[in-house]
Amino acid sequence: MEEENNILRETVAEFCEKNLDEKKIETEGITEKLTELIASQGFLGSAVPDKYSGSGLDETSYEIILEEIAKYSPSVAMKIFILNSMYYPAVKGTSAEDTLNDASTGKISVAVDFINKAGSIESESGKAKGTLKNILGTDADKLVVFGDSTSIVSGPFKSDSRDFMGFRGLKFGDLHLDNSVQVLDKHSRMAEIMENSYGPASAIGLGMISGALQKAIDYTNVRKAFGNKLRDFEPVSFRLARFRAMESILRNSLYSRIDPYYTFNFAMEHLVEIARYSVNTHGGYGYFKDFGVEKFYRDAIVMKSIFYGTDELRKLTEHVYSEKINFV
């Protein structure tokens, strides 16, 4: 099993090295051609069952794919995550399930709105009207909207895309709806979906930590100041070494499935700090796109800001207080 995972890891890393030019992805976006390529490798629909043209991979394999891809391109990892960890569980077992075929093969793109909570759209006789703000993936053909119920809206959509700091490979902006809506579930599936996504979201966080940290370690191994390599200044190398230890603990925690709450919390708590420090170690160069480190910092804060707020802390706290108490 471990050997299989290592082979998968190497295969994904090789693919990324060859095909994921993050600077290009950041300026041009994830093109249709690239989406097809990712789909042809079976990465796009990693966790979608094979009956829906996905790869039907287990959780660990899916997370390895996310982790390895996020080291190179957090945007591509996020696109895969949106399909497998948000869209798929939202449409699973519903009449919209067959849209997964086209989504897994990259023929259509999908988005999920978990921000507007559907308060801003109205549906009248099966038509959705209104504007959804701040959607990641405005080029979507299908959109799952969480409100009091879970529904799906079919494109094409009118959209205003705008510059966005994080996950720049995905288009971002507002979607204007004037389309048919189908109610998939009378309840909102959002809370459950978010909680089940802790593992995969941690895998993306881990990949970003790993990618940013590796850049810092490589750079401090060659860059000199005051006649020494930066690694020779112990406040710098101690910190990077501590971060590597944290990265390793996070990886072990994720794949041994000890506790997704703790893993997710640990990933989100350290993501920004490590990405920020990677920028630091690069001095002035870190502030420019060319060195490929500032993007981890941007993506990290966006990820933390939208995935990890008071709600998640409350869930974590509840989890802690609900554990069996042995000593009192």
Next chain:
Amino acid sequence: MFEELEDYRQKIREFALKEFTEDVAAEYDRKESYPDDLRRKSLSLGIVDMQNPAKVLIAIEELCRVDAGLGIALTTPYFGSEVIMLFGNDRQKEILNDVYSGKYILGLGVTEPSGGSDVAALKTTAKKQGNKYILNGSKMFITNGAIADYLVILARTSEDSNPHHGLSTFLLNTKSKGFSATKLEDKLGVRATNTAELQFNNIELSEDDLIGEEGKGFYYIMMFFNISRIYVAAQSIGIARGAFDKIKSYIKENNVKDEDSMFRLSDVGTRIEASRQMTYNAASYLFEFKPKPELTSMAKAYSSETAVYAAEEAMEILGDESLYESVQRIFRNAKIMEIWEGTSEIEKLVIARYILKGE
């Protein structure tokens, strides 16, 4: 001193709110271009008064509070002027007057591609030939590099066993033959400021272009850092306050009451207050021409880390609302504070050295 300038502070605040609208700030950020029209407008209104250092700090803080990209763009055309003011000759001071009046834009080049922290290791040379100096080398990340009329340049004029000796400062006219500047693009933040890489190819400088005495350049630049680091502290306080403004409005508008948010709000507020006290304290020594480098470095390091901290807190507290460009711009702008005019690590080395010296 600062309390007496409340009216002036208000004037700057009004200017910034009127001119740095969200559309204008977003536009310059997107285009990554220098706002020369705004610079001219600010000159005509006397927004930056270089004769009054307390006013300079207030202007930097209030402008950066609304938008740091534009705020810094409007307050850096004078960058390096203090070196000329303190050590320059009469001709250079005439040029300085034209910098103050807005006719010329100034910049200062210390950092090189091979390093910025280790100033004494710079490789640019100005070799003396007869009564001329021949300047060769390159500079990296120079603010105003591609738009400046004059640049204060630090270069090696002689080899010495002590690397701090043998460095000199020059006032370089950017129209000189052999000078070229390439604008650097795709910065994370402060994108309304101009940043460039400079090349010097056998540029002839006269003795008249030398600022102060030959061989004293390193010390002049260290003296300059005592001033410019206070400016960066003021930029940082401005950015932190801008982030704080966003947090406060979010909390009020959304009627947020939870204690966790209250604690975070109070932590940001406390750090801003501490940054301000430290900066004004360090500045008070400087204004009496008795700078205390350790206090300056403490203020710079602490305030810049506060700017980053406040910006990240704003992103996190606002959560989904942080997806709007205006909040993100604060976050992107903040990070440069910990890098330029000495990284936090370099400030720590200065602080430690002075603490031990004082024992």
